[in-house]
Amino acid sequence: xxxxxxxAVQDLYSDYVRCVDDTKYEEWPDFFTDECIYRIVSRExxxxxxxxxxxxxxGKAMLKDRVYAMNETMIHAxxxxxxxxxxxxxxxxxxxxxxxxxxxxxxxxxxxxFSEVFNTxxxxxxxxxxxxxxxxxxxxxxxxxxxxxxxxVYPI
Amino acid sequence: MNDxxxxxxxxxxxxxGSSRMPYWLYTDPEVYRRExxxxxxxxxxxxxxxxxxxPNTGDYKRNWIGERSVIVVxxxxxxxxxxxxxxxxxxxxxxxEHSGNRKDFICPYHQWSYDLKGNLQGVPFMRGLxxxxxxxxxxxxxxxxxxxxxxTVHNGVIFASFHPDVPDFKxxxxxxxxxxxxxxxxxxxxxxxxxxxxxxxxxxxLVHENLKDCxxxxxxxxxxxxxxLWRADNEAQNVMDDExxxxxxxxxxxxxxxxxxxxxxxxxxxxxxxxxxxxxxxETEPWWxxxxxxxxxxxxxxxMQQQINSxxxxxxxxxxPRAFDYIWTHLGFADDTPEMTQRRLRQANLFGPxxxxxxxxxxxxxxxxEGALQSNDAETLCELGGRDIADTDTHISETLIxxxxxxxxxxxxx
Numbered sequence: 001x002x003x004x005x006x007x008a009v010q011d012l013y014s015d016y017v018r019c020v021d022d023t024k025y026e027e028w029p030d031f032f033t034d035e036c037i038y039r040i041v042s043r044e045x046x047x048x049x050x051x052x053x054x055x056x057x058x059g060k061a062m063l064k065d066r067v068y069a070m071n072e073t074m075i076h077a078x079x080x081x082x083x084x085x086x087x088x089x090x091x092x093x094x095x096x097x098x099x100x101x102x103x104x105x106x107x108x109x110x111x112x113x114f115s116e117v118f119n120t121x122x123x124x125x126x127x128x129x130x131x132x133x134x135x136x137x138x139x140x141x142x143x144x145x146x147x148x149x150x151x152x153v154y155p156i
Numbered sequence: 157m158n159d160x161x162x163x164x165x166x167x168x169x170x171x172x173g174s175s176r177m178p179y180w181l182y183t184d185p186e187v188y189r190r191e192x193x194x195x196x197x198x199x200x201x202x203x204x205x206x207x208x209x210x211p212n213t214g215d216y217k218r219n220w221i222g223e224r225s226v227i228v229v230x231x232x233x234x235x236x237x238x239x240x241x242x243x244x245x246x247x248x249x250x251x252x253e254h255s256g257n258r259k260d261f262i263c264p265y266h267q268w269s270y271d272l273k274g275n276l277q278g279v280p281f282m283r284g285l286x287x288x289x290x291x292x293x294x295x296x297x298x299x300x301x302x303x304x305x306x307x308t309v310h311n312g313v314i315f316a317s318f319h320p321d322v323p324d325f326k327x328x329x330x331x332x333x334x335x336x337x338x339x340x341x342x343x344x345x346x347x348x349x350x351x352x353x354x355x356x357x358x359x360x361x362l363v364h365e366n367l368k369d370c371x372x373x374x375x376x377x378x379x380x381x382x383x384x385l386w387r388a389d390n391e392a393q394n395v396m397d398d399e400x401x402x403x404x405x406x407x408x409x410x411x412x413x414x415x416x417x418x419x420x421x422x423x424x425x426x427x428x429x430x431x432x433x434x435x436x437x438x439e440t441e442p443w444w445x446x447x448x449x450x451x452x453x454x455x456x457x458x459x460m461q462q463q464i465n466s467x468x469x470x471x472x473x474x475x476x477p478r479a480f481d482y483i484w485t486h487l488g489f490a491d492d493t494p495e496m497t498q499r500r501l502r503q504a505n506l507f508g509p510x511x512x513x514x515x516x517x518x519x520x521x522x523x524x525x526e527g528a529l530q531s532n533d534a535e536t537l538c539e540l541g542g543r544d545i546a547d548t549d550t551h552i553s554e555t556l557i558x559x560x561x562x563x564x565x566x567x568x569x570x
Contacts, residue, residue, distance in 0.1 A: 040510060044254070045350040051501055052350020052486045055510040058502075061431035069512050072425065073378035076519040147481065148354040151518050152510035 005093050009100055009127065012134045017083040020155050025070060028155050029063035033130055036060060037138040040156050043121065046142045054143075054152060066155075076153050081118065082107040083156075088125075098127040098134070104141070106156055108149070119143050119156055169570045174561035175543040175554075176535040182359035182528040187568075188477035194567055195456050196222025196474070199322045201308060201315035203458035203471055204228045204238055206485065208312060208346045214257045214272060220473045220481075221316065221457070226305060227251050227261070228314055231272035238316035239274035240303035261302075274302035311341040313469075329454070330397030336404045336452050339443065340462055345490035349500060352484040354509035358521035359528070360456075360472050360480035361564075366517050367453050368556035370394050370405050371540055376520065377513050378423040379506065383436055384412030385464065386449060387421075388551050393447075395547040400559030401455035407551075409438075409448040409464070434502050435512075438464045455560065465496070466503040478525055482518065484508050 012031075019027050032038060041053040057063050086103035093099075101124050108118030121143035128137045141156040167180055167187060181187060196202065202221040205228040209217050216229035218241060225241035241251045243263035250263040260277060262269045269278040276297040284290025305316040308325040315325060326334055356363065366372070373380045374387035381387050386407055393406040418424040430436065438448070444462070452460040459470040467488065473481040484507070488500050507514045538561075541553030545562055548555050 042351065042353070044353075048350075050348065050350035051497070052352070052504060053501075054352055054508055055505060056501060057505070058434070059432060062435070064431045065435065066512075068428075069379070073423070073428075074512065075376060075516040077522065146353060148352070148509035150354060150356055150509070150522055151515040153515055 001090055008134055009088050009090060013085050013088060017085055021082055025067045029060045032060055032063060032136045034060050036136055040141045043142050043144050070153050074153055078111055080109045081154055096129055100125045119145050173543055174558040175539045178535045179528040180532040182525060183477055185477055190568060192222045197318045199319040200456055201317055201325055201328050204316045205314045206312055206346055214259055217255045218251050222474055225249055229272050236307055236309055236314055237273050238305040238307050243268055244300040270302055274304050276300045311343045312346050313341050332395050333397045333402045336450055340460060347488040347490050349486040349488050352508040354482050355479055356482050356518045356521050357479050358525035359477055360474040362521045362524055363472055364453050364560060365557050367451050367459050368403050370551040375421060376516050378425060379513050381421055381424050382412055382428045384410040387417045389417035392549055392551050394556055396559045399563050400545055401563040402453060403556040404450055404452045406447045407449050435505060437499055464503055465499045466507055
């Protein structure tokens with residue numbers, strides 16, 4: 001594994017976290033290719049080979065629809081997120097396709113409340129280079145958490 | 157009741173009828189405890205599993221009826237048994253997996269073993285060791301089975317009850333509710349697409365209210381309003397069983413867009429267009445028989461959802477007076493084409509804990525609970541469509557909620 005690839009993946013991960021934690025959701029779809037997959041799925045379903053996710057978006061257009069919904073139409077108590085992402089494990093980087101994964105913890109802070117662990121699991125990623133920038137062709141957030149604490153609105 | 161204990165119940169619901177609900181219904185631990193006794197342990201059928209989840213001998217699924225953990229298991233005869241997940245000896249909740257396969261159940265504490273019908277089989281050192289100790293001579297294993305529940309299986313759906321006098325399932329639902337139940341569960345083989353589990357910070361009754369509240373979808377849910385999935389001008393039937401405990405909200409979607417049903421509705425977004433229309437790539441299925449959505453509340457434990465091509469069983473598990481677990485089992489049918497499965501999966505984005513639409517509901521329930529906590533000496537208002545209770549063909553009515561609380565007062569004796 002060449003060092004540049006390793007740093008590039010780490011930069012992608014930290015840029016993604018900056019974007020989401022800074023609530024710049026309009027920029028979130030740009031981390032993905034046009035024909036991407038983005039899923040938030042329980043470990044229970046994932047390990048059992050069940051197809052159902054908590055959220056399963058196919059293509060950047062669906063991600064944009066989600067951003068519109070989270071900003072304009074979904075009714076929810078406000079909250080902030082703080083992602084802590086572990087050092088990525090890069091499984092392979094062949095023919096311009098990088099397969100990587102990393103553990104994550106998302107802390108949620110609601111108004112008038114203490115920060116709490118909201119969701120924890122791992123990212124399973126397929127990353128490609130598009131016009132000189134690394135993008136997610138696939139990002140599957142497989143969460144360990146048995147119960148979602150009420151609801152998931154924003155991207156993990 | 158098979159497990160009675162005295163209740164020191166002090167709340168008084170002073171007003172007659174069920175068009176005003178006192179806030180303590182949603183917060184009071186004594187009310188909650190009485191609900192466990194009279195409702196979840198009462199003469200009601202509680203959803204526990206689908207037969208497709210336990211196809212083979214020894215397959216089991218752990219679940220909950222109210223506060224009580226139960227195991228649904230298929231035995232050697234092929235019959236489905238439901239037993240309480242508590243060792244008859246020292247009370248260990250011995251099964252901790254969601255599901256699995258066993259030849260028998262063995263409590264790890266002292267290795268008491270039970271067969272798949274819940275009968276006590278083995279008690280280590282039952283007659284003592286070297287002539288010392290052991291159970292008294294009059295100890296009989298057959299008197300110490302796991303608690304066995306009444307079980308009914310209808311078209312692949314398993315319900316259970318702790319109550320010895322629970323009525324026949326068909327009678328429990330009544331003819332109208334039975335018709336809507338069989339609309340989805342007509343004996344076709346089901347296919348589980350997966351689960352979603354969330355803890356909602358609100359009283360369990362609020363979710364039934366939410367799914368008996370045909371007024372809110374056309375206001376709260378922007379998605380429904382915009383795309384005509386559920387709004388005030390839909391053709392509608394809101395119907396109940398004779399006891400008014402169960403209900404079905406039945407609706408036919410329309411073309412959406414602007415009209416009388418959207419004027420003054422602040423959630424309406426005139427220019428809302430999807431970038432990807434596949435979320436709402438609806439294919440009419442023959443078994444719908446007209447309605448595009450039927451949301452059926454089967455008191456007290458489950459909501460059966462068909463909303464366009466998305467089908468789900470939503471189980472309600474109370475977790476104290478101020479929370480419940482909402483367990484979604486997303487379904488398709490064994491004969492679905494791959495395209496239909498894909499469609500059901502896509503449309504499931506509207507529902508569940510991250511759903512474009514369902515998030516609104518679970519969040520609102522949390523806010524109602526917060527409101528209820530503010531003071532006990534006030535009450536909610538539930539008078540849309542009048543103060544009486546009757547089936548209706550308008551969405552601008554709260555009759556189904558009044559119906560549930562009429563039954564609730566009767567069974568709770570408050």
